[in-house]
Amino acid sequence: MESSPERRLTDQGRERKQQILDAATVLFASRGYQATRVADICAEAGVAKGLFYWYFDSKESLFADLIRSMRLQLRRTQGAAMDPSTDPVTRLRAGVEASVRFMADHAAYFSLIESERTDESLRPVLSEGGEIYAADTQRVIVEAQRAGLIPDYADAQMLTLGVIGAVSHFCQFHRNGRTTMSVDELANFVAGWTVRAVGADDRITLGG
Amino acid sequence: MESSPERRLTDQGRERKQQILDAATVLFASRGYQATRVADICAEAGVAKGLFYWYFDSKESLFADLIRSMRLQLRRTQGAAMDPSTDPVTRLRAGVEASVRFMADHAAYFSLIESERTDESLRPVLSEGGEIYAADTQRVIVEAQRAGLIPDYADAQMLTLGVIGAVSHFCQFHRNGRTTMSVDELANFVAGWTVRAVGADDRITLGG
DNA sequence: CAGCCTATTGACCCGCTGGTCAAGTTTGGA
DNA sequence: TCCAAACTTGACCAGCGGGTCAATAGGCTG
Structure with missing residues (x-):
């Protein structure tokens, strides 16, 4: 004990x-x-x-260990994903693609946190991260809005939620076999999807 | 027994x-x-x-009862949502808005099915519906592609998954209080989001 | 009133599961 | 070589929780 x-x-x-x-x-x-x-x-x-x-110490403490160690790894990987010298929309794209790849690589982990989100006793551990990721994303979006690459009359926070949600649910579909796309195709598609949804469509790609 | x-x-x-x-x-x-x-x-x-x-008979059988009765109600409500005399994109919009409203009204139910998706013993009951909803959505999208309202070089199935996922995850954020938008605002925003993501953007609304 | 069915109670049962423990083995370093 | 700490085992325990049951009440029909 x-x-x-x-x-x-x-x-x-x-x-x-x-x-x-x-x-x-x-x-x-x-x-x-x-x-x-x-x-x-x-x-x-x-x-x-x-x-x-x-x-x-306990089953629950193992769970916490698991989550925290994974989160560390995730954060490290994501850090290297975006080249700060490029424009925000390009970075958003890169971030989304990297996230999709990462989630595909760590399917087991993400399917775990996704399923256990409502567990009362696990909620604290689960929610203690995630906001960080959201903050990262939102920063890029706001920057893009300032640069006039994304219409700024849309709520940045909602757009952020949309991006995060899209990444996570497309990956979920991928895990469940609802789509048979390769990870590369998927990453590209999701990047296109989010860029369009966010209003930064340059009409060049529609992914797939 | x-x-x-x-x-x-x-x-x-x-x-x-x-x-x-x-x-x-x-x-x-x-x-x-x-x-x-x-x-x-x-x-x-x-x-x-x-x-x-x-x-x-058992706790599990109560769960099955619950799911089935709710699903009936859901299907009925959704049936009336879309006016078949309008163009597919408008119908998609209407469908998305109606779904958001419905999910907001039945938050408890959806938070339930969302959380229990990975439960081994419950999976059969859970997955027996849902495909129907996807089929409905995909039909509208394909129709829109045929009418030239949505680029048809994108995979209709992926777009469908995107729409369904967006609706469900935005509602999830709404349930969790990650956004404080009213249901009306949310419905409008999500409709705009999906229409843009799907490539049917007429550049008139960016929701919010 | 008699007989039967629905409805309702709470005590009880028992298997399962998170967690403990005393006992034993291996390892590392002084 | 020897001690202490790390490691490993499996039997054991206590409480929890799904499910059962005998007993009782109440209501409808003949």
Whole structure:
């Protein structure tokens, strides 16, 4: 019931912990958090139940770990996605494409957070990120509006929600097999879709 | 463990059943299906636990009942939404606006189906509808493409997914309070968003 | 009133699952 | 070589929660 104050892990320890984390990711993604039993995770990871509680305080704390570690990775990847020397619409495009690719690569993770969004006990952990991503996006959009590339009588916040939503739901459809597009095609299509929706259409591409 | 072969209900019986159904809707929507206990539902409805099993075979069967009855209502409402004598883009607009309004009116229901989409045991019931809605939408889009109102080098199916996704995720943001727009404003905005994204922009409105 | 069906209760059952623990093994470093 | 800490196990526990049931009340029909 404690463990938090920095337990020193050996190489083997770190490996085992990751092993459990991986097993949990797979199971959470396919059955959801609630429906996944600690025993299942241990079986999947091939370790005894007690070991779970050597590395994690609780099932919920493992979940938090999972989310946070993934978020770190996501943020890093996204950071490198947009070239600051280009114009905002180009950056928006690039950001959207990168996000789509990233989400496709980490399908299991995103299907997890998507499904567990309404879980009362998990809400805090889940919502603590995400606003950051929104802020990033909104910044680009406002910049584009200032540069006259996007009509500025539309609410920037709504446009932001639209972009984020579009990326996430197209990826969701991709995960569910509702579309069989390749990731490249998808990324391109979604970029086109959002640029058009946002009102920055230069009429050059309609993606697909 | 049976009950299905048409139990005859008195007026009072029907009322009680609905009462339990309503209680379940509220709780499912706010905590999710898994996290809601049968005892909670009974407490909310103000009846004893045994009564639950007088009217329903199981928690899962209540859920199925809920979904099916709601779907019926939804389909009826949507049927009346679009005026067949207008052009496809106008109909698309109208359909989107009507859907947004409907989803806002039935927020509890949609937040429920949205959150429980990944639940293994519930998937069959959940997915048995939904394709119908997609088919309706796609028909309008294809029609618009034939009429030259939407560029036809874009994949109609992808555009359909985009429309459906946009409606559902904007409504989701509305439910979560991520936007404080009124339902009317929202409906208008989403209609504008989708029309632009789909490539049918007549440059008259950018919503908001 | 008698018989039957619906309606309603709450105590009870039992399997499941998150979490604990005492006991044992391995590893690392002094 | 030896100690302590990291690691690993599986049996065990307690409470929770879905589902059951016997008992009772009430209402309709003959």
